[in-house]
Amino acid sequence: MPSDLTLQVLDALSHVDGSILSSDAFPSVDFTTIKSALDRLGSREMIIYRQIDRDEANLTPEAEGIAAEGSHEAKVFEAVRQAVQGLKIADLPGIVGKESAKVGQGKAFKEGWIKKDKDLLRAATDDIQDASREQLQIIQHTRTHPDPKVLQDLRKRKLITMQKVITFEIKKGPNYAAEFVKEETDLTADMLATGAWKTVKLKPYNFKAMGAPTPSGALHPLNKVRHEFRQIFFEMGFEEMPTNRYVETGFWNFDALFVPQQHPARDLQDTFYISDPPKADRPRADPSKTEQLADGSIPTPEPQGAPQQDYDSYWNSVKEVHSRGKYGSIGYRYPFRDDEALKLVLRTHTTAVSTYMLHKLAADPRPARYFSIDRVFRNETVDATHLAEFHQVEGVIADFGLTLGGLIGFMEVFFAKMGIRGLRFKPAYNPYTEPSMEIFGFHGGLGKWVEIGNSGMFRPEMLEPMGLPRDMRVYGWGLSLERPTMIKYGVKNIRELLGHKVDLNFIESNPAVRLEKD
Numbered sequence: 001m002p003s004d005l006t007l008q009v010l011d012a013l014s015h016v017d018g019s020i021l022s023s024d025a026f027p028s029v030d031f032t033t034i035k036s037a038l039d040r041l042g043s044r045e046m047i048i049y050r051q052i053d054r055d056e057a058n059l060t061p062e063a064e065g066i067a068a069e070g071s072h073e074a075k076v077f078e079a080v081r082q083a084v085q086g087l088k089i090a091d092l093p094g095i096v097g098k099e100s101a102k103v104g105q106g107k108a109f110k111e112g113w114i115k116k117d118k119d120l121l122r123a124a125t126d127d128i129q130d131a132s133r134e135q136l137q138i139i140q141h142t143r144t145h146p147d148p149k150v151l152q153d154l155r156k157r158k159l160i161t162m163q164k165v166i167t168f169e170i171k172k173g174p175n176y177a178a179e180f181v182k183e184e185t186d187l188t189a190d191m192l193a194t195g196a197w198k199t200v201k202l203k204p205y206n207f208k209a210m211g212a213p214t215p216s217g218a219l220h221p222l223n224k225v226r227h228e229f230r231q232i233f234f235e236m237g238f239e240e241m242p243t244n245r246y247v248e249t250g251f252w253n254f255d256a257l258f259v260p261q262q263h264p265a266r267d268l269q270d271t272f273y274i275s276d277p278p279k280a281d282r283p284r285a286d287p288s289k290t291e292q293l294a295d296g297s298i299p300t301p302e303p304q305g306a307p308q309q310d311y312d313s314y315w316n317s318v319k320e321v322h323s324r325g326k327y328g329s330i331g332y333r334y335p336f337r338d339d340e341a342l343k344l345v346l347r348t349h350t351t352a353v354s355t356y357m358l359h360k361l362a363a364d365p366r367p368a369r370y371f372s373i374d375r376v377f378r379n380e381t382v383d384a385t386h387l388a389e390f391h392q393v394e395g396v397i398a399d400f401g402l403t404l405g406g407l408i409g410f411m412e413v414f415f416a417k418m419g420i421r422g423l424r425f426k427p428a429y430n431p432y433t434e435p436s437m438e439i440f441g442f443h444g445g446l447g448k449w450v451e452i453g454n455s456g457m458f459r460p461e462m463l464e465p466m467g468l469p470r471d472m473r474v475y476g477w478g479l480s481l482e483r484p485t486m487i488k489y490g491v492k493n494i495r496e497l498l499g500h501k502v503d504l505n506f507i508e509s510n511p512a513v514r515l516e517k518d
Contacts, residue, residue, distance in 0.1 A: 005029065005037040006180050009047065009170065014178050019171035021052075031166055038168060043206065044183075045175040049168045056143040056165045057151060063136050063159035071132040072096075072104030077113045077123065086120035136160075218508040221497065222391065225485045226373050229393055232417045233371040238395065241353050243374035249280045251341040253352040255318055256359070257432035258461040260332045261340045265348065270379050272388075274344035282342065283311045309363050309467070317465035327464040346377035350394045351432070354476065355462070358398065362467035367399040373481060384493045391481035402473035404435055404457065411439060411455060411477065418484065424449060432462050433476060453479035 005026070012025045022034050041047040059067065066072070075096045080087045093101040105121075108114045115124045135150050139160060145151050154160045183203035184191075191197040230240070254266055264270065285308070317326065319338075325331030347353075350372045357370050373393050380386045397410070412423055424440040433456025441452045455477035463474060482494055489510060495501045 005033060006041055009037055009041060010176075010178055010180060013047065013170065013172050013176065019169050021167055021169055023165070023167040025170075034168065038170065041180075042173070045173045046177060046180070047170055047173045049170045052167050052169055054144075054165055054167075055162050057139045057145065057154075057160045058143070058163055059136060059140055060159055060161060063154070064140075066133055066159070067136040067140050071107075071130050072100040073107040073111060073113065074104070074128065074130040074133065075100045076104035076108045076121075077128055080108075080114050080121045081123040083121075086117060086122045089116075089119055089121060092121065132159075218510075220507055221485050221489050221491075221510050222481055224510075225488065226391070226481055228418075229373055229481070230371075232414070233395065235417075236369070236414070238369040238371040241350075241357050241370045241372040243350060243353050243372045245353070246346060246375065246377070247274060247344055248347045248352045249283075249341065250343045250345060251283060251315070251318070252355055253345055253347055253349075255322065255336075255341045256355045256462065256465075257351060258321070258459055259431045260322065260334065261337060262334065263431065266340075271348055272346040272377050272379055274346070277344065279339065279342040280344055282315055282338075285309065285311065309359065314359065314465060314467070321461050321465055327460050327470075329461045331461070348378050349376050349478070350374055350392045351476065351478070354394060354396045358396070358458075358463065358468065358474065359466045361398060365467075365469050365472060368397075370396045370398075382495070384495070387482075387494055387498060390494075390498070392478055393481050394476070394478040397475040398468075398472060400469075400471055400473070402457070402475060407437075407455060407457065407475045407477075410475065411453075414477075415439070415441065415452070420452065428454065428456075430454070430456055432459055433457055434459050439477070439479075452483070453477055 008026070012020055022029070022038075026034060038047065038049050042049060069075070070078070076092065079092065079095045087095075092105065096104065105114075109116075111128070112124055113128050114121050116122075135145060135154065136159065139145050139151075139154075145154075151160065151162075155162065181201050184200050185203050187197060187202070191200065233240070250261075250266070254263070255261070259265065319336045319341075320326050321329060321331050323331060323334060323336040325333065353372050353374075354370060361368055371394060373391060375389055376392045377389045380388050382388060395414070408425060411425075412421075415421070415423060420441040422442060426438045426440065428436040428438045430436040436454070436456035438451055439453040439455055440449045442449050455475070458474040458476055460470070463472065464470060468474075482497060485491070486494060486497060489497075491497050493501075496503065496506075
């Protein structure tokens with residue numbers, strides 16, 4: 001079809017001195033076919049064309065009836081005018097129809113064409129101008145109206161629909177000819193043998209043509225930002241924690257962190273519980289080969305002869321510090337329920353992993369720095385800024401003699417590596433840290449201070465049951481991976497970053513990220 005159409009285009013131009021419109025010359029040809037033919041001729045400079053975009057108004061079936069027979073309000077007026085003695089309101093639908101009576105009566109009153117006399121309708125004027133009909137007749141013939149407000153009003157009344165129409169203005173080019181000579185794209189052996197290459201017309205190379213895109217994989221923006229975070233942690237001497245367990249027991253996710261069993265975070269509306277199996281075994285040592293980092297690699301195995309830990313003693317110490325108090329704390333003083341601690345949950349934070357690693361550290365207490373970046377789950381209402389699953393960035397530092405001032409100083413250094421300076425800190429409450437602080441940074445784009453993380457020093461009620469020395473202190477802080485990613489890439493709705501609404505073109509075309517750069 002494009003080959004035949006090229007000849008038709010050339011023939012149509014041969015009968016005019018100026019230009020032609022594709023909508024007039026080829027009204028039944030679809031956009032793809034006409035564009036293909038024009039590109040073929042345009043690449044040889046046989047024609048010059050330009051695309052013209054315009055919006056056309058099309059009448060709905062209701063509007064076509066109004067253009068032919070008059071508007072609803074005009075029908076009502078005519079029926080009332082012909083009733084010399086007045087027309088009963090109840091009789092109007094039988095004369096003009098239910099739809100016209102319903103729509104037209106109110107508009108006729110508004111225009112002042114009719115008036116009400118008890119239960120009768122009477123004409124209030126001798127003559128009217130049916131503007132709606134005239135407007136629709138103009139649109140019917142011209143596909144538009146000179147007054148944009150009229151088009152807007154008719155669209156609100158659902159009498160017209162707007163449609164984008166593309167047409168082309170075509171005129172003769174420098175190499176115009178009435179006939180299209182086929183161009184050969186390849187120089188063949190037969191042409192060389194017969195000498196035909198001397199007379200054939202060869203298609204010129206288009207060195208400006210774009211190359212065909214090569215299908216390839218692409219890193220998700222979250223992975224790019226995650227890589228930057230990992231580099232920052234590694235630069236500062238941190239070790240990555242294994243985060244392969246999405247399912248945790250209530251013990252590791254809550255109880256070991258000194259979160260009481262009555263805490264609202266453990267309610268069904270905040271946490272996803274596993275129904276099958278309903279509960280797990282009590283804490284015990286896991287085979288080292290099951291541990292896996294977030295990138296799939298296996299962490300460095302424990303050295304041979306490493307001290308074995310007493311998990312039963314740890315369980316009993318956690319239970320005691322909750323129910324009766326221990327290590328100088330009075331505890332929460334409630335009956336600790338084993339079945340509540342053994343329930344299986346989708347982990348609500350990666351702090352469950354940090355707890356597990358700190359318990360392992362207690363077998364050989366020493367200064368250590370750990371971090372993790374992985375997915376967590378919460379029973380959140382999904383909206384533009386919240387998902388039921390997201391990624392948490394968490395860091396932990398264990399050492400002797402740590403202070404709150406040291407934590408503030410470290411936070412300033414850590415966030416400075418992301419280009420965030422001039423932090424502010426606000427006191428906060430967490431069940432497992434004391435003191436606790438929310439971290440705020442100034443967002444230039446939003447022009448206000450926004451919360452960028454949470455931090456604190458782990459409580460003795462959490463650390464001492466593990467067997468860590470009393471003079472060892474542990475910093476802990478965390479933030480979401482999605483928030484800095486949304487800020488860096490200008491994403492306003494988190495569902496456009498993670499989930500089924502993600503635009504794959506955005507994933508393939510987004511640039512690399514440097515957290516310290518604007």
